[in-house]
Amino acid sequence: MFQLFFSLSELFSPPQIKVRPDQVTEGDHMNITCDTELSPHRETTELQFAFYRNGHNVQGFSLSNQYGVPSAQLEDSGNYTCEVQTPTGSVRKRSNMAHIHIQGAAARPVLSFSPNWAPILTGDSVTLTCNGARPAQGNERYTWYRDSNPIPGVEQQNYTIQGAEIEHRGRYQCQNGTSERSAALQLPVSDDKVILQAPPGAHEGEELTLRCYTRPEYKTTNTAVFYRNKLTIRPLGSDSLVLGGAQTHMSGSYSCQTKLHDKDQGITITYTSAEEHVSVTELFSSPQIKVRPDQVTEGDHMNITCDTELSPHRETTELQFAFYRNGHNVQGFSLSNQYGVPSAQLEDSGKYTCEVQTPTGSVRKRSNMAHIHIQGAAARPVLSFSPNWAPILTGDSVTLTCNGARPAQGNERYTWYRGSNPIPGVEQQNYTIQGAQREHSGRYQCQNGTSERSAPLQLTVSDGELPTPALRVPRNDKECDAT
Template sequence: MHGRKEWSFFSTKNIPAPADGLINPLSIFSSIYSFNVMSSGSAVRPVVSFSPNWTPIFPDESVTLSCNVAPTAQGNLGYSWYRDGQRIPGDQQSLFIQAARKTDSGHYQCRAGASERSDPVTLDIKSYPLILQAPPAVHEGDSLSLRCHSRPGYDTWNPVFYKDNKPIGSPVRGSELHIGRVDVTASGTYRCEKELHYCNYFNPCSIASSDERYILVSELFSTPQLKVRPDQVTEGDHMTITCDTELSPHRATTELQFAFYRNGHNVQGFSLSNQYGVPSAQLEHSGKYTCEVQTPTGSVRKTSSMAHIHIQELFYNTQIKVRPDPVTEGDHMTITCDTKPSPHRETTELQFAFYRNGHNVQGFSLSNQYGVPSAQLEDSGNYICDIRTPTGNIRKSNGMLYIQIQELFTVPHIKVSSDQVIRGDHMTITCDTKLSPHRETTELQFAFYRNGHNVQGFSLSNQYGVPSAQLEDSGNYTCEVQTPTGSVRKTSSMAHMQIEEFFFGTQIKVSHYPVTEGDNVTITCDTKLNPRRATTELQFAFYRNGHNVQGFSLSNQYGVPSAQLEDSGNYTCEVQTPTDSVRKRSREAHIHIEDTPCNDLTKGGGACWAHTYKLESLKWKPAV
């Protein structure tokens, strides 16, 4: 409870009875007294109560006044009593007034130990035939009873109670009216009437009326107010919302319960705490707050006015930026997570993390930048950054930024100078690629591979040349392209190159067989040209037992006009192109020259010897 609050209570003023002893029912009195309730920083004052809990009373009636203190202040405190500001005898907690007199009327106060004086409570002693008795202090939630009390010696009956000059329809039990639980709307001007019992036919009944009395139903506690600390709440702050109310001094020890609501939804149920704490306030804690205060039984319940609490962002305008823009392969790419701190928290330390396609690429650190020294196509994707405080109680993600890494040059592909390369051709393999329009002056290097083995290292030439392709140059070719620093490197898809034969099927053929000594023999070097080279001129050479017997010429035949035995042997032929770019040798063919058969009988019954081609043994032929 904070601040200073003014409370007012009303009591009747004694009006002397007329000489005839009758009461004027219209007599009204309205003297007012007031007292102040200090802030909760001071000790709780004692409270004076009556037993029986009625005022006013008649002379000669008894009443006990009690000096009530908070339970924590119990003990041998030492009490003192005051009437109309003057000390009166009495040092006990209770002050008993037996057979009250008019002089006992006044405003009573007490002290307990070193406490302040209690607020004054008025005790009226009245001599009227009829008085309206009520508790000296009535608070909302109290069960209020009124008594239409007749002075001893007056025989009265049929009490009627009035509020603001209107009869009250509540049931009457004896002389008491039990109104039940009341709220501040029960405040008003009350009086009662009774008929005097000694009336008859000759003496009509007279009506006795009490004084009008203003009964104030005081607030048990004030309408609560919401207070928030700190005054301006920023994300991450420990926010405390207090439901502030003040109990009536006469009910200072009443237990209250508090509940809190945001946008009409309960965020903390009823408890003895008048505070609702949020250890780390978030933006979603912004809203329209109210609090509710009630007694444990719920007999009195009050709601505060609405308070709008806006949680300020600790940092805001979070966005992701990339440099350069656009990004090309090989560029040094820098992604920046940009944000603005709240003016109230400019020195707050923040941590940053970066994600691509949902996968973390740089963990939390104090750097708000993520750098890629040499951006590659696979670095393309949807980027976001997370920002948090070191404790992690505030964490935010920025909007997504799609970054497309542009190609520095296209994926290379292999091109060959001719669709079909024939053995001996000059074969040129080109590694073809295209530079980005933004990087047309970039220098590139090229390398070539056959069956995975490097055949030409990196150079500025995008061509690999084979002056005279051979069969062994067939294979799976790839090329690789890179920047001079190697920051970007790409490989072509595989291209299979098959070198075709220029000519094929080279073999030795003999004009006839078997060959006999003296025969005219023609040996032919037979071959077939590739259809794509059908007009190509070839040269032929012949060998016997490895020795050249006819040099290269355009003739594919070697002739022996008269074969001799020494012409027998292992023959091969060789075929070449005029430039000697392709040369092939036939398989070896064995040619055997047979002896001439015997036609004349050798005198004396001689014999002829003959050799056969297939048999190396001698055969005997008898002479005819």
């Protein structure tokens, strides 16, 4: 009885989750890779990758085998898995589960004012709050600074100034436990009758409102005129001016004008405030495209990073990133600022940009354009047989083809091997065996130009009779692979 044994090869190995750095601390750049290896006979197969945390998708299927978190937070801890599939989904595999624990760090606190106006008038009250992770148990002390000098006797999270005086003005910072000091916020204190107020430290995308603020003993109406750079931007109306979502171009010198009633003299006068410079700060810097390695060769692992920096006053803001090639989206908005191509091909060349936005889309910025050129490499060829059956009988004919990138101009020679020995006189892409004999059996490889040799394929020639009908299977069969 004739017996035939054949094996079904994996198209790609079971994926493995890898995380860098090995121990992630709050605020670190965390990078997770979904690592798999294609069969040497299917090295040009395109794969897609997706990532999950606690079973919930955090990055949908794309060509990137990396998921990056620019500034890891405690809530990014969890059980991570990744999934790899062919574009049709005919082969899909899920990785092992990796538990990633983000260690807490003494995060830099953020200072805020309540009410959120600056400047303030003498006699007003304001509460300063040191926002951020609470200090470690046993080190609950807060430290407050004015113009870099510690403020004695204040060790709580909130610091209230009752009846502000001129000497209270200055640059304030706070520190919780052993954390860094917060970024500084300026508190101006004025003894004028009328002042133009704005939220201190306004950032892009935030609602921006100005108001014409008057000492209560003088105020007669709730009306005012507003000026920017000495030009009227709104005629007489409410004493508040809503500018909407803040943009950096709104920065400038603002003032207001209103009518005051002097109770002692019994007269009403028109009074214009001093000019106040209102600055709208970038929420995050314009993104920059960075590619590694600097020069990408066909087959290299290419990694593209969308690099931006948050304002120190808004370091906990969540950002989303997307990537484009020649204007077409290659990775949709996600928390990952990286797009990776495990094995770059010539068609991955192009003009790349990235886009960064807040979750609401209130602030969105696009990067510069980076032209990435993938240099051609002598790709490892893939050997195939036609007709694609095994084994064959003595007397049959079979054509072996060396598939892959054509060799460089001037080096068009193909080399064929049987059992690691060169086959003399065969230098073409196709090698045909007419009237096969048993001595033609063996492990065949090919090489085009200066490429690597192909993975070997076994050709078996039998001089015995096969049962009728003959039982044959395609060589190099792959799991659910229709090629």
